Amino acid sequence: MPEPWWKSAVVYQIYPRSFCDTSGNGVGDLEGIRRHLDHLAWLGVDAIWISPFFRSPMKDYGYDVSDYCDVDPLFGTLSDFDRLLEEAHRRGLRVLIDWVPNHTSDQHPWFVEARASRESPRRDWYVWRDGSPERPPNNWRAAFSESPAWTYDEKTGQWYLHLFLSEQPDLNWANPDVVAAMRDTLRFWLDRGVDGFRMDVIHCIGKDPALADVAADVAAIPYCALNDDPRTHEHLRGLRALLDEYPGDRVMVGEVFLLTTEQVASYYGNRDELHLSFNFVPLYLPWEADRWRGCIDEIESVLGRRDAWPTWVLSNHDQPRHRTRYGGDEGRARAAALLLLTLRGTPFVYAGEELGLEDAVVSEASRVDPGGRDGCRAPLPWDAQEGHGWAGESPWLPWPPEPATRNVAAQRRDPSSILHLYRCLLAARRGSPALRSGTIETIDAGAAVFAFRRRCGDDERLVLVNFSEEAARVEFEGQWRIEVASAGVGTDEVFGGLLPPGQALLLVSGKAD
Ligand code: GLC
Numbered sequence: 001m002p003e004p005w006w007k008s009a010v011v012y013q014i015y016p017r018s019f020c021d022t023s024g025n026g027v028g029d030l031e032g033i034r035r036h037l038d039h040l041a042w043l044g045v046d047a048i049w050i051s052p053f054f055r056s057p058m059k060d061y062g063y064d065v066s067d068y069c070d071v072d073p074l075f076g077t078l079s080d081f082d083r084l085l086e087e088a089h090r091r092g093l094r095v096l097i098d099w100v101p102n103h104t105s106d107q108h109p110w111f112v113e114a115r116a117s118r119e120s121p122r123r124d125w126y127v128w129r130d131g132s133p134e135r136p137p138n139n140w141r142a143a144f145s146e147s148p149a150w151t152y153d154e155k156t157g158q159w160y161l162h163l164f165l166s167e168q169p170d171l172n173w174a175n176p177d178v179v180a181a182m183r184d185t186l187r188f189w190l191d192r193g194v195d196g197f198r199m200d201v202i203h204c205i206g207k208d209p210a211l212a213d214v215a216a217d218v219a220a221i222p223y224c225a226l227n228d229d230p231r232t233h234e235h236l237r238g239l240r241a242l243l244d245e246y247p248g249d250r251v252m253v254g255e256v257f258l259l260t261t262e263q264v265a266s267y268y269g270n271r272d273e274l275h276l277s278f279n280f281v282p283l284y285l286p287w288e289a290d291r292w293r294g295c296i297d298e299i300e301s302v303l304g305r306r307d308a309w310p311t312w313v314l315s316n317h318d319q320p321r322h323r324t325r326y327g328g329d330e331g332r333a334r335a336a337a338l339l340l341l342t343l344r345g346t347p348f349v350y351a352g353e354e355l356g357l358e359d360a361v362v363s364e365a366s367r368v369d370p371g372g373r374d375g376c377r378a379p380l381p382w383d384a385q386e387g388h389g390w391a392g393e394s395p396w397l398p399w400p401p402e403p404a405t406r407n408v409a410a411q412r413r414d415p416s417s418i419l420h421l422y423r424c425l426l427a428a429r430r431g432s433p434a435l436r437s438g439t440i441e442t443i444d445a446g447a448a449v450f451a452f453r454r455r456c457g458d459d460e461r462l463v464l465v466n467f468s469e470e471a472a473r474v475e476f477e478g479q480w481r482i483e484v485a486s487a488g489v490g491t492d493e494v495f496g497g498l499l500p501p502g503q504a505l506l507l508v509s510g511k512a513d
Contacts, residue, residue: 004249005094006196006275006346007309008436009046010426011253013350015317016053016075017061017396018379023076024392028379030076034084036382037091039408043354043419044426047094049198049253051317053081057107059167061369061377062098063200064105068185085193094195096253101182102204102223103168110181111169118156125178126169127161129211139213140222142166144371149222161211163204163223165370173205173235183242196243196251202274203256203267206231227263236273243275251275253311259284261295261302268308276311276346283313287326287336289450289467296343296452297442310345315353321376324359331502334418334486335465338504341425342463344440344454352380352400354422355411360400368397381407416489424489428506434459445474449499462507464499472499479510 020032030053040048052062053075062072071078088095104111114122129137133152136159140149143164150159151166161170171178186197206229218225236254243250254274256267264279279299285291303310314322314336323333333356340347359375367374374397381403382389388403400406411419429435438456445451448468454461462480466472480495486504495507 003437004251004275005046006249006251006253009094009346010044010341010429011047011049011096011346011348012040012043012045013049013051013316013348015051015351015377018377019351020380020382021390021392021395025074026390026392026394026396027074028390028395029074030071030080030084034080034087037084037087037093040093041091043423044430045093045349047096047195048088049096049348050098052098052100057105057167059105059165059370063100064103064107064165064168065100066105066107066109068099068182069188082192089193096196096198096251097189097194098200099186099189099197100200101171101173102201103162103164103170106167106169114169115153115156115160118158124175125172127172127207127211128158129161130157131159133157137161138211139216139219140211141220143221143223163201163226170207171205173207173231174209179235179238183239186239186242190243190246190250194250195248196253196275199239199252199254199274201257202236202254203227203232203258205235206233224257224259227258228266233267233269233273236267236269240269240272240274253278261299265302265306265308268303268306271307276309278311278313278348280313283315283319283322287332287467289448289465292339292465292467293442293450296440296450300344300440310343312340312343312345312347313350314340315350315376316348317350317377318371318373319376321350321353321357321359323353323356324375328358329502330356330418331487334421335467335502335504337418337422338425338463338484338486338506339450339465341422341429342435342454342461342506344438349422350376352378354419355380355406355408356418357400357406360398362398366398383407383409420489421484421486424484425506428484432459432461432508433457434461446472448472449474460509462509463504464507465504466499466502469501471501473497474499480507481510482506483508 017027019028021028022031054065055067055070055072056062056064085095110125113120114126131137136148136150142149152159162168201223204226253276256264256277264277267274267277282295326332360378362374378397378400379395384404411417433456434454438454442452449472450465452463475497482491482493482495484506485491
């Protein structure tokens with residue numbers, strides 16, 4: 001059996017509002033993605049994941065879906081999507097879309113109907129509980145707020161549950177009709193030809209009907225704490241079976257927002273639940289060698305026990321960009337890129353990190369997200385012109401820093417840019433069985449340097465990351481050439497044993513050719 005494509009793929013996340021606007025409304029669109037497919041193919045990623053573009057009142061910028069089977073007019077039409085999919089496939093790019101199963105929008109016809117009366121046939125599609133208007137049914141709080149995870153519906157005199165905004169009521173997955181309807185939404189897109197799904201807060205769909213009070217720290221962010229309900233695992237097995245009915249290794253990547261690797265690992269099941277799961281543990285690590293060494297060793301051993309394939313993420317649309325998190329230095333963002341793209345597993349690149357973007361500075365007046373995540377969602381600058389390749393006058397959020405020089409066109413012209421570094425790393429990865437699918441073994445190279453070896457048959461690579469601001473001496477047996485240096489780009493020098501401050505190197509064994 002050949003390995004499924006997603007094991008050796010690098011996935012590029014597109015937040016569609018922020019990628020490229022062709023209609024002039026200030027919001028990126030599907031046509032904007034289509035027009036830049038050649039650029040993504042040039043960069044060398046294997047797949048794109050597009051954050052939600054479905055019909056939505058946009059209270060959570062698309063994570064509040066009011067129709068799972070249509071495109072919001074802000075982003076285009078279903079035929080724009082079909083065209084994008086077809087043209088992506090023609091270039092060998094797979095397409096994942098974002099599926100939001102834990103909650104709908106309060107404007108979804110299902111909820112409108114459910115809310116209409118206690119007798120509504122859809123009442124039980126959501127989670128309703130009795131209680132006095134003064135006292136919510138339990139102590140859970142909604143994400144991004146100090147308020148309860150419950151909203152009292154005056155008209156029908158009951159509370160409904162929402163782990164996120166009150167405009168995002170939780171679906172009741174205990175109701176088989178909900179399960180069937182949500183499975184149909186997957187089929188709708190699978191039949192159109194998508195290659196898989198990123199599944200939003202998937203670990204939350206099964207809930208203990210007791211919905212009991214929890215400890216105060218857990219109640220503060222229940223979506224980070226609801227864990228391991230057997231009902232969720234059962235649903236996941238059902239979803240896995242559905243995807244596996246389709247040819248072509250369709251994939252489900254779960255957003256399991258739990259903060260230990262052990263917890264995340266359980267959602268791979270016995271190779272019968274998620275194919276891949278995000279693991280945000282590394283995303284919260286400081287840029288320190290021993291923390292990364294410990295974390296990677298743990299991930300390898302915990303996932304290894306289940307034969308579960310790791311994923312790696314440094315940035316996404318919910319967190320400050322890693323360049324910003326690590327202090328703003330481009331050199332460090334470059335070293336992090338070399339690490340991300342040489343680890344064992346499937347890496348996810350968040351659009352704009354390949355340009356070394358920092359978060360935008362968003363003034364109080366320009367902030368729009370209830371969760372305070374605007375900075376990392378700033379629009380992508382495509383060129384140096386006014387408008388930076390966007391059709392309208394002003395995009396929905398301010399530009400990230402230095403758009404006149406830090407844009408796609410300028411960096412494509414500059415062979416020493418971070419964009420070329422990403423391209424070079426992606427090419428090195430594609431060309432090396434050791435990097436794509438080989439084993440990983442961490443090696444001792446002193447306290448400041450994190451080093452590991454990747455190996456597959458005769459193919460062998462060494463990765464050295466100097467987390468300190470001092471040069472480090474490292475010695476290995478045999479001859480090694482520098483294939484990629486984070487500070488430069490591709491080189492072909494023999495490695496002399498000196499690792500410059502803050503830099504990372506990808507080394508290839510001299511024996512290889
Ligand atoms: C996920 C998404 C985030 C969204 C939340 C609710 O964490 O990544 O953007 O706000 O789920 O759907």
